[in-house]
Amino acid sequence: MTFPQTVQAPPQQQQPLWHQRASARTGFGNLVLVEFRKLFGTLSDRLTLLLAPVMLIGVMYLFSRTGKMESAAKQMFPLLISIQFGLLLTFVAVIKLVAGEWHYKSAQPTLLMQPSRMRYLSAQTVVVLSVWLVSALLTFLIYPVFIRMQADRERFGFLLDIRPGWVLGVTLAGTALVLISALIVAMHLPNPTAALVVFFVVVPLLMVARSAAPAVFGVIYPLEPAYLLAGQPDAGTVQAIVSGLLWLSLLVWGAIRIQRRDAG
Amino acid sequence: MLSAWGLTKVYEGRTVVDQVGFELRPGTVTAFLGPNGAGKSTTLRMISGLTTPTAGHATIAGRAYQQWRNPSHVAGVLLDGQAVHPGRTGRLHLQLAAKLAGIPSRRADEVLAMVGLADAAGRKIGKYSLGMRQRLGLAHALLTDPPLLILDEPINGLDPEGIRSVRTLLRNYATRGGTVLLSSHVLSEVDQTADRVLVIGNGRVLADGPLAQLTSSARSLVKAADMNRLAQVMTDARIPIQPAIDGHMAAHAPVERVSELTFKAGIPLLGLRPEQMSLEDLFFRLTGGNS
Numbered sequence: 001m002t003f004p005q006t007v008q009a010p011p012q013q014q015q016p017l018w019h020q021r022a023s024a025r026t027g028f029g030n031l032v033l034v035e036f037r038k039l040f041g042t043l044s045d046r047l048t049l050l051l052a053p054v055m056l057i058g059v060m061y062l063f064s065r066t067g068k069m070e071s072a073a074k075q076m077f078p079l080l081i082s083i084q085f086g087l088l089l090t091f092v093a094v095i096k097l098v099a100g101e102w103h104y105k106s107a108q109p110t111l112l113m114q115p116s117r118m119r120y121l122s123a124q125t126v127v128v129l130s131v132w133l134v135s136a137l138l139t140f141l142i143y144p145v146f147i148r149m150q151a152d153r154e155r156f157g158f159l160l161d162i163r164p165g166w167v168l169g170v171t172l173a174g175t176a177l178v179l180i181s182a183l184i185v186a187m188h189l190p191n192p193t194a195a196l197v198v199f200f201v202v203v204p205l206l207m208v209a210r211s212a213a214p215a216v217f218g219v220i221y222p223l224e225p226a227y228l229l230a231g232q233p234d235a236g237t238v239q240a241i242v243s244g245l246l247w248l249s250l251l252v253w254g255a256i257r258i259q260r261r262d263a264g
Numbered sequence: 265m266l267s268a269w270g271l272t273k274v275y276e277g278r279t280v281v282d283q284v285g286f287e288l289r290p291g292t293v294t295a296f297l298g299p300n301g302a303g304k305s306t307t308l309r310m311i312s313g314l315t316t317p318t319a320g321h322a323t324i325a326g327r328a329y330q331q332w333r334n335p336s337h338v339a340g341v342l343l344d345g346q347a348v349h350p351g352r353t354g355r356l357h358l359q360l361a362a363k364l365a366g367i368p369s370r371r372a373d374e375v376l377a378m379v380g381l382a383d384a385a386g387r388k389i390g391k392y393s394l395g396m397r398q399r400l401g402l403a404h405a406l407l408t409d410p411p412l413l414i415l416d417e418p419i420n421g422l423d424p425e426g427i428r429s430v431r432t433l434l435r436n437y438a439t440r441g442g443t444v445l446l447s448s449h450v451l452s453e454v455d456q457t458a459d460r461v462l463v464i465g466n467g468r469v470l471a472d473g474p475l476a477q478l479t480s481s482a483r484s485l486v487k488a489a490d491m492n493r494l495a496q497v498m499t500d501a502r503i504p505i506q507p508a509i510d511g512h513m514a515a516h517a518p519v520e521r522v523s524e525l526t527f528k529a530g531i532p533l534l535g536l537r538p539e540q541m542s543l544e545d546l547f548f549r550l551t552g553g554n555s
Contacts, residue, residue, distance in 0.1 A: 016411075018337045018338065018408070018409075018410060019325065019337075019338075021334060021366070021408070022332045022333065022334050022335060022336075022337035023332070023334070024333060024334055024366070025333035025334055026334055026363075026365065026366040027366075030363050030364065030366065031364065033363060034360045034364055037356070037359075037360060037363075038349075038360065041349065041351065041352050041356060042349075042351030042352060042388075045351070100349065101349075104347070104348065104350060105344060105347035105348075106347060106348055106349040106352075106357075108314065108343060108344060108347040109347060109348070109357075109404055110360075110361075110364065111314065112312060112335075112336065112343070113335075113336045113361050113364035113365055114364045115313050115329070115330040116330075262315070
């Protein structure tokens with residue numbers, strides 16, 4: 001009895017081209033690029049983003065002129081106010097990107113092409129992270145220049161160059177927290193107009209309430225951890241921790257809501 | 265190509281889709297027919313993974329839509345032509361979709377030309393008419409040239425020329441081996457497009473079959489030079505008769521029986537054919553006329 005030396009495997013059936021393409025996931029980089037193009041997708045988006053740095057620089061200049069210069073913490077205070085008002089157009093862009101997709105139901109064609117909502121949300125997060133880094137870098141580079149000018153004018157020493165790491169930390173934390181609060185509002189309210197109104201009413205109101213009663217309203221004020229890090233005398237550790245946990249919970253809840261939201 | 269088993273959706277205790285099941289073969293156009301609120305869109309949304317079924321499941325080429333890594337290459341889906349950002353141009357809308365599908369951006373212009381939107385490619389979608397948005401949705405579905413199209417009311421808002429071009433496009437697509445599932449509540453729209461009709465009412469499939477089979481009736485339409493004598497022959501044979509369109513008489517008997525009787529009676533006929541129910545009649549018969 002003889003055995004064949006090799007056993008030939010049955011020829012593999014060639015899958016049609018559509019099957020091969022449907023089995024290969026589009027790279028995450030493509031998703032991020034798409035979200036970036038959406039960020040700049042309309043003329044109003046482009047104008048908003050073009051004017052955003054101009055506004056940030058203008059507002060930083062204005063608030064730096066009114067700031068007190070006696071201590072490093074006081075020299076940092078205008079930064080905390082500036083980022084809340086100066087990043088206004090950046091908030092508009094972020095809110096339009098996230099809430100607009102659900103409002104116009106344009107999330108539907110996106111999810112039909114790319115059904116994983118976690119990947120979709122992650123791609124949007126990368127875009128928001130990029131916006132944050134650019135905003136923080138611009139703030140970090142320009143703000144000390146204005147404060148140095150003001151300190152010179154007021155005949156005080158410029159104290160922010162002693163601890164640049166601290167200035168960078170406060171800048172990163174402050175811009176991150178205020179952008180996250182805009183993102184959270186956009187995640188919970190799938191209507192850009194409503195989200196913008198809520199954001200521009202709630203955040204300034206919280207700022208006023210916090211300045212009146214920091215121990216009470218600090219717990220719900222999104223920038224409380226940045227205030228603490230900036231060494232503001234009325235900022236409390238407990239308030240900062242509670243505020244951080246509260247806004248983190250709102251962020252997670254927003255992500256869960258997007259996972260479950262009806263896509264039109 | 266597409267299989268659905270027992271698809272059921274319950275919203276707040278109300279069953280909007282109830283045990284819907286069917287299978288689609290390649291190279292066919294199937295119409296999902298029913299009035300507004302019958303459950304058509306919910307069924308299509310469950311098939312395309314946008315809505316989670318309460319029970320049952322659907323697969324496309326063996327897998328659920330959302331289980332494919334790049335599902336737009338399996339099925340092109342148009343659920344809502346209005347689900348587009350009005351500030352973007354038609355071209356940008358499709359270029360973004362092409363990027364997500366992993367195909368070259370130039371494909372956007374090709375499909376825009378296919379649906380007759382080449383001239384409006386650079387215009388904001390907010391300035392598109394309802395019909396133009398519908399055609400843009402169709403272009404989005406055709407972007408990857410998938411083997412299956414799932415289209416919810418694709419003809420809605422189109423002008424007569426647009427309707428004809430979509431019909432031609434879908435028929436050609438099926439001729440090339442593609443599978444089409446389209447929904448409509450406009451009954452006259454599907455009879456020239458679909459090979460098969462699934463009638464849905466109150467969330468349930470009421471009828472499923474080839475159009476000619478579903479619309480065939482037990483009556484014959486007959487016309488003779490002497491209609492009085494014809495009526496007498498039918499009455500003598502105890503066949504109920506009724507006046508019908510274009511001077512015909514509707515006889516409640518198959519054409520073979522009518523032909524036999526009139527031949528024996530020596531009545532020259534001017535016309536004899538089986539009566540076809542209109543889709544409206546079919547639908548109202550199936551739903552008891554209350555949907």
